Amino acid sequence: MVFDFFRSPGHSALEEVEAQLVEMLRDGHTVYVTAMEALFGGGKSKEAKKEVKTTDRGINKMQKEVRRLLMVHASVNENVDLPLVLTYMSVVKDIERAGDYAKNIYDLVKYGEDFSTAPDHDELASYRDAVGQLMLDAADVFEQRDNDAAQKLVSKADGFLDIYEDHVRMAYESDGPAAVAVSRALYYRWLKRITAHTMNLMTSLVMPVDQLDYYDEDPNDRL
Amino acid sequence: MPTWVRATLVVGLLYLFLVGVRLLETGVKVLGEDSAEGLFNGVTHPIAALFVGVLATVLVQSSSVTTATIVGLVAGGVLPIPTAVPMIMGANIGTTVTNTVVSLGHVRRSEEFRRAFSAATMHDFFNLIAVAILLPLELATGVLSKTAAAIAERVSGGGLGGTFDSPIKGAVKWGAGHVESAVERVVSNPTALGVALILVGVGFIFFTLVYITKNMKVLVAKRIEQSLNAALAKSGIIAMATGAVITFAVQSSSITTSILIPLVASGILLIRNAYPITLGANVGTTITALLAALAAGTVDGLTIAFVHVLFNIAGILLLYPLPAMRFVPVRIAERLADVAIRRRWLAVTYVALAFIVVPLLGIVVLT
Numbered sequence: 020m021v022f023d024f025f026r027s028p029g030h031s032a033l034e035e036v037e038a039q040l041v042e043m044l045r046d047g048h049t050v051y052v053t054a055m056e057a058l059f060g061g062g063k064s065k066e067a068k069k070e071v072k073t074t075d076r077g078i079n080k081m082q083k084e085v086r087r088l089l090m091v092h093a094s095v096n097e098n099v100d101l102p103l104v105l106t107y108m109s110v111v112k113d114i115e116r117a118g119d120y121a122k123n124i125y126d127l128v129k130y131g132e133d134f135s136t137a138p139d140h141d142e143l144a145s146y147r148d149a150v151g152q153l154m155l156d157a158a159d160v161f162e163q164r165d166n167d168a169a170q171k172l173v174s175k176a177d178g179f180l181d182i183y184e185d186h187v188r189m190a191y192e193s194d195g196p197a198a199v200a201v202s203r204a205l206y207y208r209w210l211k212r213i214t215a216h217t218m219n220l221m222t223s224l225v226m227p228v229d230q231l232d233y234y235d236e237d238p239n240d241r242l
Numbered sequence: 243m244p245t246w247v248r249a250t251l252v253v254g255l256l257y258l259f260l261v262g263v264r265l266l267e268t269g270v271k272v273l274g275e276d277s278a279e280g281l282f283n284g285v286t287h288p289i290a291a292l293f294v295g296v297l298a299t300v301l302v303q304s305s306s307v308t309t310a311t312i313v314g315l316v317a318g319g320v321l322p323i324p325t326a327v328p329m330i331m332g333a334n335i336g337t338t339v340t341n342t343v344v345s346l347g348h349v350r351r352s353e354e355f356r357r358a359f360s361a362a363t364m365h366d367f368f369n370l371i372a373v374a375i376l377l378p379l380e381l382a383t384g385v386l387s388k389t390a391a392a393i394a395e396r397v398s399g400g401g402l403g404g405t406f407d408s409p410i411k412g413a414v415k416w417g418a419g420h421v422e423s424a425v426e427r428v429v430s431n432p433t434a435l436g437v438a439l440i441l442v443g444v445g446f447i448f449f450t451l452v453y454i455t456k457n458m459k460v461l462v463a464k465r466i467e468q469s470l471n472a473a474l475a476k477s478g479i480i481a482m483a484t485g486a487v488i489t490f491a492v493q494s495s496s497i498t499t500s501i502l503i504p505l506v507a508s509g510i511l512l513i514r515n516a517y518p519i520t521l522g523a524n525v526g527t528t529i530t531a532l533l534a535a536l537a538a539g540t541v542d543g544l545t546i547a548f549v550h551v552l553f554n555i556a557g558i559l560l561l562y563p564l565p566a567m568r569f570v571p572v573r574i575a576e577r578l579a580d581v582a583i584r585r586r587w588l589a590v591t592y593v594a595l596a597f598i599v600v601p602l603l604g605i606v607v608l609t
Contacts (some may be wrong), residue, residue: 032467087510094504095467
């Protein structure tokens with residue numbers, strides 16, 4: 020309120036934005052873990068559904084808050100760090116989208132899918148763990164603004180995009196039951212999207228603002 | 243620039259601003275009452291005086307410069323209070339040109355422009371309505387100037403036409419004395435010396451306020467951001483107080499109201515939430531005239547500074563508490579914006595007519 024003017028501004032608006040982005044990333048990981056636990060044996064439950072829905076709403080709310088903070092920051096400051104404001108305006112969407120795709124995984128549970136007894140369980144679980152770890156690592160790297168670690172993370176995750184794409188293609192060409200093919204196609208598609216959006220965030224630490232958002236579209240655009 | 247250097251610079255600039263007011267007052271006195279009074283002989287008509295206030299503020303893009311200059315002229319005895327009152331009101335109208343011009347930057351996108359132009363012109367219409375009510379009332383009863391005089395006399399302990407001592411006046415005397423001596427070394431003729439001191443004084447007021455505002459904006463940017471973020475969804479008194487405090491800090495209502503334009507244009511801030519912040523800015527900007535009056539050290543100067551305060555507070559008290567009246571300026575602004583998005587040329591014509599052509603014609607016809 021009015022006394023906020025006299026309160027010592029402990030941190031800058033951009034620092035507050037960065038903190039919110041990290042919180043959004045970690046909340047996205049929470050949604051992902053909850054959805055995956057349900058998909059790998061936990062099954063449908065009111066608690067899991069509520070957790071996924073509430074956390075996703077919180078992420079959406081924070082996205083609006085970040086945009087508002089950036090807009091006020093740009094309006095008030097004459098010498099605003101424009102590339103950074105534009106970058107954050109862009110990556111907040113990536114983080115929100117990653118959370119959205121994590122939420123989508125719970126849709127498979129709603130359709131009755133259970134990967135705990137699937138013949139390809141180990142493979143499905145290994146990519147589940149890889150993406151989960153990627154989300155956590157990305158939050159840490161972004162929090163620390165560690166450009167070298169961002170570069171390494173991007174290189175590590177890079178190969179996964181093609182693997183997920185291959186799995187989507189294999190599901191499309193599969194002669195097996197439709198339910199299995201559809202669930203695999205969706206699963207790998209969403210893992211690819213989460214990875215790509217997380218990579219967009221990582222590249223924001225090491226790439227110019229005009230290069231953002233094209234990470235998964237052409238291998239030549241990758242680092 | 244390190245914060246402490248910038249803060250020291252602001253203190254120095256503030257001192258020079260007060261020196262400027264003092265030089266203006268001295269210049270008027272050196273010029274002699276007969277010569278100086280001639281400057282405003284033609285501006286006896288209150289509407290002409292109102293237009294002088296509008297036009298002067300539009301030209302210097304700062305009501306603070308205009309009001310501080312008016313205080314200096316009143317303190318010097320050259321500008322009578324009855325003429326200065328409409329000028330002060332005109333300064334209030336003139337200062338709104340800045341955010342209206344800022345809103346024209348959104349002209350390419352209809353919805354954005356509609357919001358931006360409404361947010362800018364609601365300030366115009368609030369001030370116009372306040373003047374339409376309070377100027378006739380003042381002319382008929384002298385309610386603002388009499389109340390201001392009573393407050394000034396109470397605060398200063400002196401009577402109209404008299405002087406009072408303030409620590410600021412004493413501190414400024416030293417600096418102003420040095421500048422006066424320097425000018426005297428170059429100009430010896432009393433009339434030329436008076437004119438030179440007036441010009442140097444107005445120059446000091448203008449340039450110091452420009453740089454005070456620029457540096458204060460940098461110094462308190464984080465705090466402005468912090469308080470604006472907290473006030474965005476708030477309405478009423480809290481938002482009004484936020485507007486007053488920000489303007490008080492940066493010494494410019496134009497800065498506060500211009501910051502609001504992109505926020506309203508983008509839809510982040512609702513026009514009805516921006517409205518009380520704008521009204522608060524009207525009150526916050528009156529601090530400059532009060533500071534100038536403390537440097538001038540005359541009861542008349544203090545009186546006109548209090549007229550500025552009372553006019554802005556009275557405007558809010560007349561329009562804001564009654565729900566039926568509260569958003570009249572906003573509704574008029576929204577209507578104008580609706581027309582302006584269909585005929586964009588109208589927006590530019592409105593700015594030219596309201597802030598330049600009409601005041602200019604008014605001055606020509608009425609003086």
